[in-house]
Amino acid sequence: MRGSQQFKYGMYQLADHFFGRKKFFKDRAKYYNDLVAELKKHGEGRIMPVERRKDLSLEEFKNHYVRKGIPVVMEGAAKDWACVQKWSLQYFKDLHGDDEIVLVDQAAKDFPYELTTLADVIDNIRSGGSKYYRFYPLLTRHPEHLEDFDYKWLRERRTNPVWFDAFQVFIGGExxxxxxxxxxxxxxxxxxxxxxxxxxxxxxxAPIIDPSPVRNVYRDAPAKVEAGPFNPFELKFEPPYELFRYMDGYSVHLKPGDVFWNPPFYWHAVKNVSDSIGVGYRWLSPFYSFKMSPLYMSLDCMATNPPIWKAYSLYRKDINELHLAEVKKLEEAKKKIAQQETVKKNEPGVPV
Known part of the structure; x- marks a missing residue:
């Protein structure tokens, strides 16, 4: 698409962020008619596998993939780490099954949630259930697991300066x-x-994905039909997703021990092809993120739902609380947790 089309869409996103879509630039039909004509000139997109590299040096990783914002899989880079050698669903159930968690259904509208335990989630997964625990703050609760990673290796590959970093565990079924x-x-x-x-x-x-206006620090593809957002694992290009056929993309298939570099602001969807445990080591390097997307990083700095300072405080603690804060359910969840703790303390035989 032309640079002028990118710029114009950026103006739409700027206005949407501060005023919503009902205030300015409500009629975008001409913009999208012109965009369709431009996209058709270049033909349909294709999905290409992300490059897989063995023994990728730190220098080449930084100078090529990080500097240019190119995704890459470092094949088997973590195969000897203790997390890959030891972790499994049973391992977590045995060690931390009693962990009380807030399980947020991020695939549903308004983020419904339940208070449960890690053992219950793992039992559900192993029985073929649909529960998916995203953003488990494992190292916040159990910092001894830092020894299961080569933290020095991870830190060497960060971009600087770093506002914060966090380990987030994803536990889901096939x-x-x-x-x-x-x-x-x-x-x-x-x-x-x-x-x-x-x-x-x-x-x-982004003009094709066309995310809804948000005032938080991340974006979702909008659900334009009842079935939900466009699903890149089930390619259906019927309206209203007909423009998605013109997007080039990348595919990734991760196996135990692989480490995947996912740069800021890449749109991505993820599917577990088996019962799975993965760990996102994330960090915010504001200048690098600004380089990747000046518009979106600037808008993120002006987040109000919740304010950026609160968003990243919750992010470091448990990102599930951040999602609840966005839909005004965090205080409700905290009260329920406090009530549960009070009931436990009053149970016979429970030490106070």
Missing amino acids: GSYTSLHNANQSNLFVQVYGEKKWVLYSNYY
């Missing part, structure tokens, strides 16, 4: 899925157990 979204953090994703597939699109295609 077929569980996360729809298209993007965010401003850099991500070195370690596939620990099982296998996982990704599909990625450059933020260049």
Whole structure:
């Protein structure tokens, strides 16, 4: 698409962020008619596998893939790490099954949630259920697991300066899925157990994905039909997703021990092709993220739902609380947790 079309869409996103879509630029039919004509000139897009590299040097990783914002899989880079050697669903159930968690259904509208335990989620997964625990703050609760990673190796590959970093664990069963979204953090994703597939699109295609106005620090592809957002694992280009056929993308298939570099602001969807445990080592390097997308990083700095300072405080603690804050359910969840703790303390035989 032309640079002028990119610029004009950026103006739409800027107005949407501050005023919503009902205030300015409501009629965008001419813009999209012109965009369709431009896209047709270049033909349909294609999905290409992300490059897989063995023994990728730190220098080449930084100078080529990081500097240019190019995704890459470092094949088997973590195969000897303790997390890959030891972790499994049973391992977590045995060690941390009693962990009380807030399980947020991020695939549903308004983020319904339940208070449960890690053991219950794992039992559900192993019985073929659909529960998917995203963003488990494992190292916040159990910092001894830092020794299961080569933290020095991860830190050497960060971009600087770093506002914060975080380890987030994803535990899901075969077929569980996360729809298209993007965010401003850099991500070195370690596939620990099982296998996982990704599909990625450059933020260049934001005018096609056309995210709804948000005032938080990440974006989802909009659900334009009842079935949900466009699913890159089930390519259906019927309206209203007909323009998605013109996007080039990347495919990724991660196996245990693989480490995947996912740069900021890449749109991505993820599907577990088996029961799976993966760990996202994420960090926010604001200048690098600004380089990847000046518009979206600037808008993120002006987030109000919740304010950026609160968003990243919750992000470091448990990103599930951040999602609840966006839909005004965080205080409700905290009260329920406090009530549960009070009931436990009053149970016979429980030490106070």
